[in-house]
Amino acid sequence: MSEKALAPPRHEARDVGLRFAVRAVALLLVGLLGMIGLVTWLYPGTIGERFVPASLPQSAVPALQSSPRADMAAFHRDQMRRLNSAGWIDQSAGRAHIPIADAMRKTAADGIPGWPGAPP
Numbered sequence: 001m002s003e004k005a006l007a008p009p010r011h012e013a014r015d016v017g018l019r020f021a022v023r024a025v026a027l028l029l030v031g032l033l034g035m036i037g038l039v040t041w042l043y044p045g046t047i048g049e050r051f052v053p054a055s056l057p058q059s060a061v062p063a064l065q066s067s068p069r070a071d072m073a074a075f076h077r078d079q080m081r082r083l084n085s086a087g088w089i090d091q092s093a094g095r096a097h098i099p100i101a102d103a104m105r106k107t108a109a110d111g112i113p114g115w116p117g118a119p120p
Contacts, residue, residue, distance in 0.1 A: 040046075065071050082097075089095040098106075111117075 084099050084101070086098050086102075087096065089097055
């Protein structure tokens with residue numbers, strides 16, 4: 001077996017040419033511009049000048065409950081006081097509210113107009 005002498009190292013003679021590189025870059029740019037055009041055509045009005053106001057409106061800070069049980073107790077107390085008292089809703093229209101026990105007693109005695117009665 002004879003050993004052949006190796007050829008001296010050299011650069012690749014078939015590299016990518018300048019013409020191919022220019023065409024590839026041009027093709028990428030045309031594709032990118034085509035995509036931009038397609039998106040603009042599909043979603044008109046989404047590209048434009050948008051101004052953010054100089055000062056954004058401040059939202060109210062939420063009021064956190066320091067004692068939910070006490071708040072619920074106060075709410076229940078107010079509702080029960082209103083439910084068991086009499087007073088005006090709109091005095092000029094002659095609308096008032098009466099205690100719930102009185103309202104139920106009056107409804108039971110008078111009935112509800114148009115409500116079907118008990119079957120015979």
